[in-house]
Amino acid sequence: MDRENQKRIRTFLEDYAAMKPTRYSYADIKRITNDFKDKLGEGGYGNVFKGKISNEIFVAVKLLHNSTGNGEEFINEVGTMGTIHHVNVVRLVGFCADGFKRALVYEFLPNGSLDKFIFPEGQEHHNLGMEKLQNIAFGIARGIEYLHQGCEQRILHFDIKPHNILLDNSFNPKISDFGLAKLCEKGRSAVSMTAARGTMGYIAPEVFSRHFGNVSYKSDIYSFGMLLLEMVGRRKNIDANVQNVSQVYYPEWVYGRLVQGEDLRIQVEEDGEEIIAKKLAIVGLWCIQWNPVDRPSITFVLQMLEGNGESPSLPPSPFTSTDPMNPSNPSLHGRHLASGLAVISELE
Structure with a gap:
């Protein structure tokens, strides 16, 4: 034997x-x-x-x-x-x-892609607790850190989304699908692009138009933030089928709840999951700041995710039209802008 x-x-x-x-x-x-x-x-x-x-x-x-x-x-x-x-x-x-x-x-990754575990539509698997999702988020962030800082040239992925995060037997995440990736020197703060690339709902505003800032590694940070918020809500960030119209654009609804000090109405299975969800949501909101320079680096994102106890401080509103003094009445502008960005021409 x-x-x-x-x-x-x-x-x-x-x-x-x-x-x-x-x-x-x-x-x-x-x-x-x-x-x-x-x-x-x-x-x-x-x-x-x-x-x-x-x-x-x-x-x-x-x-x-x-x-x-x-x-x-x-x-x-x-x-x-x-x-x-x-x-x-x-x-x-x-x-x-x-x-x-x-x-x-x-x-081969036997558990397939992350979207099967966070979007319930027609899926059998919808049983990952918040602690497991936090570990997955941390692993994704470590992968992005390696792409941005650990390689000879910085690798910008440009398509971070649940479908492109694969899970092994132990639910360790692995970033996949580099078909839209670009290489750039680490010392460069921006990259040139001839056309927008990525998946609607995860693409940073500046990828559509230089009017919103330069395209850089911060564009991946934005996509990761949108991914984090979908992990918290276990739903798509834009969903026109929700019963409450204020929840159609989930990130704006989450921001309003957090500003008012209210819970996020997530399904809690174990003690402490609400705290984890709040931390992931706040990190996600930092990552989707409208101006690229206001988004944290992936190293700082990891520090926020690693932090024990208190959640990070709430960021400024990522939504250009939201009045932070009236979060209970989030405007529809953010939702219109999210769906209308596709028609904004690139300025170069």
């Missing part, structure tokens, strides 16, 4: 040593996925299938649509993820560029 275990371990380590980004043929991809038998999901860029490199190593294979873009997503993923390694960033195992066939091979 010992000899058999040793052989098993040796085989696993040999397989694992080979897990630097490897170039696969399309025939390899078909073999790894058992001819695309087990579909895990689909998105704008392609379909994702479960695969197996060996009996010990499972992977997720994203088969990219031939008609999608000019190859920028593929180049971004391979060029960015092939050089970085962090416990809170999904590992790129390999890739395929075989004629017009392109695929990306990632480590």
